[in-house]
Amino acid sequence: MLNSLRKLLFNEDKDENRNSSSDKSASKEHKLEIATCALFIELAKADGDFSAQERDFIIEKMRRCFNLQESEVNIIFELAELKVDNSISIYEFTSELNNHFNQSEKESVVKNLWRLIYTDKKLNAYEDSLIKKIGLTMNLEHKQIIDLKLSVKRELNID
Numbered sequence: 134m135l136n137s138l139r140k141l142l143f144n145e146d147k148d149e150n151r152n153s154s155s156d157k158s159a160s161k162e163h164k165l166e167i168a169t170c171a172l173f174i175e176l177a178k179a180d181g182d183f184s185a186q187e188r189d190f191i192i193e194k195m196r197r198c199f200n201l202q203e204s205e206v207n208i209i210f211e212l213a214e215l216k217v218d219n220s221i222s223i224y225e226f227t228s229e230l231n232n233h234f235n236q237s238e239k240e241s242v243v244k245n246l247w248r249l250i251y252t253d254k255k256l257n258a259y260e261d262s263l264i265k266k267i268g269l270t271m272n273l274e275h276k277q278i279i280d281l282k283l284s285v286k287r288e289l290n291i292d
Contacts, residue, residue, distance in 0.1 A: 166199050168229035170213035176246050180257035194245050227270040239271045247285040
């Protein structure tokens with residue numbers, strides 16, 4: 134799995150014949166997993182403090198969302214961190230989600246991003262700005278983004 138993810142990340146499969154439908158399906162799934170994880174990482178780093186609590190939250194959400202083993206999540210996490218470090222914008226990640234997620238799934242991602250923000254019970258201006266950009270590039274309306282925020286605040290008993 135690690136080699137296939139690295140090939141996917143670094144486009145190392147140019148000379149290999151990857152025309153089978155199972156390879157293409159796995160490739161799409163890995164891209165989606167990495168893009169989703171990358172958005173979580175981008176947001177966790179937005180306030181300048183990427184805590185162990187935030188890292189644990191991301192790993193657990195990825196494990197549950199994509200039904201992955203811990204070792205798989207750790208590999209995806211490492212690859213997503215590399216992608217984040219080399220990315221130019223969030224669009225490369227949100228476009229992947231736009232291509233594969235329906236509206237409800239996108240709302241679920243944004244709701245989990247709000248949960249990630251509130252792991253420390255406070256909202257930083259950079260986090261607030263970034264999550265709104267993420268939501269808008271995922272074709273959510275501003276009202277939806279705010280409604281999801283308020284829902285999470287109620288869920289977590291945050292004023």
